[in-house]
Amino acid sequence: MSTTIAAPPLAAGVAQSVTSGSVTVPGHVAIIMDGNGRWAKARGLPRIAGHREGSRAVRRTVEAAIQSGVSWLTIYAFSSENWRRPLGEILDLTGLLRRYLRSEVAELKQAGVRLRFIGDRARFDPDIQKDLEVAERDTIANSRLNLTIALSYGARAEIAAAARAAIAAVQAGTLDAADLGEESFSRFLATAGMPDPDLIIRTSGEQRLSNFLLWQAAYAELIFLDVFWPDFSDAHFSAALREFAGRERRFGARKD
Numbered sequence: 654m655s656t657t658i659a660a661p662p663l664a665a666g667v668a669q670s671v672t673s674g675s676v677t678v679p680g681h682v683a684i685i686m687d688g689n690g691r692w693a694k695a696r697g698l699p700r701i702a703g704h705r706e707g708s709r710a711v712r713r714t715v716e717a718a719i720q721s722g723v724s725w726l727t728i729y730a731f732s733s734e735n736w737r738r739p740l741g742e743i744l745d746l747t748g749l750l751r752r753y754l755r756s757e758v759a760e761l762k763q764a765g766v767r768l769r770f771i772g773d774r775a776r777f778d779p780d781i782q783k784d785l786e787v788a789e790r791d792t793i794a795n796s797r798l799n800l801t802i803a804l805s806y807g808a809r810a811e812i813a814a815a816a817r818a819a820i821a822a823v824q825a826g827t828l829d830a831a832d833l834g835e836e837s838f839s840r841f842l843a844t845a846g847m848p849d850p851d852l853i854i855r856t857s858g859e860q861r862l863s864n865f866l867l868w869q870a871a872y873a874e875l876i877f878l879d880v881f882w883p884d885f886s887d888a889h890f891s892a893a894l895r896e897f898a899g900r901e902r903r904f905g906a907r908k909d
């Protein structure tokens with residue numbers, strides 16, 4: 654049985670947040686999980702120790718998202734540009750990914766989490782590509798939390814690929830170029846069918862998007878935290894949701 658996406662495709666920028674009582678919970682939270690290396694360095698440990706502790710923070714955050722009633726959580730685990738790192742670190746990261754997929758997916762499935770992966774998965778070893786496919790297939794019927802992991806992901810590459818796919822559709826005669834607008838274009842993105850993020854959190858003190866969800870972030874609220882990702886806790890998550898609830902979102906319109 655497959656689940657259908659809760660909401661029909663919406664125009665870019667339309668809020669997915671749910672207001673229950675007086676608190677607005679963001680429907681889609683996206684996180685740039687940054688600062689693993691600095692966390693390790695501050696403790697005199699190798700970077701891999703930071704990445705390992707970072708995967709524990711992922712576990713806590715998934716749990717916190719479920720508890721808070723967030724339905725979409727997207728996490729940036731590895732960027733297209735991260736392939737520029739030394740081979741040793743890349744091997745450490747892909748090794749951790751392998752272990753994460755083999756040890757966590759069964760539990761995520763049990764918890765009602767549906768997994769998706771966005772990014773250029775062809776760059777990973779075939780066994781990892783297979784595990785990604787299996788994880789998506791095994792959790793397809795879940796809908797408690799939609800967890801999307803961005804791996805080998807870059808927004809500019811995503812947008813360029815979407816443009817190529819749109820051109821191919823026009824050439825095949827299945828799309829009229831005059832009909833290509835914001836909504837129809839977004840269906841060619843890796844995030845097709847997903848709501849735009851309402852809130853983007855970045856840890857580690859850096860204040861940039863680093864090529865993450867550039868199209869989808871058009872009206873996201875941004876929160877930058879001075880905490881390294883391995884130290885990110887459910888308390889940070891709840892505090893970010895409270896800050897989000899206090900923000901006024903206008904989407905370009907006037908409130909008076």
Ligand code: IPE
Binds near residue numbers: 735882
């Ligand atoms: C985030 O931590 C994880 C990845 C980008 C893979 P970093 O490895 O970027 O840690 P810092 O930013 O160097 O501290």
Ligand code: IPE
Binds near residue numbers: 687731
């Ligand atoms: C962004 O972090 C990518 C991920 C968190 C996966 P980076 O550490 O790669 O970003 P920059 O290089 O500081 O912009």
Ligand code: MG
Binds near residue numbers: 687688689
């Ligand atoms: Mg970093």
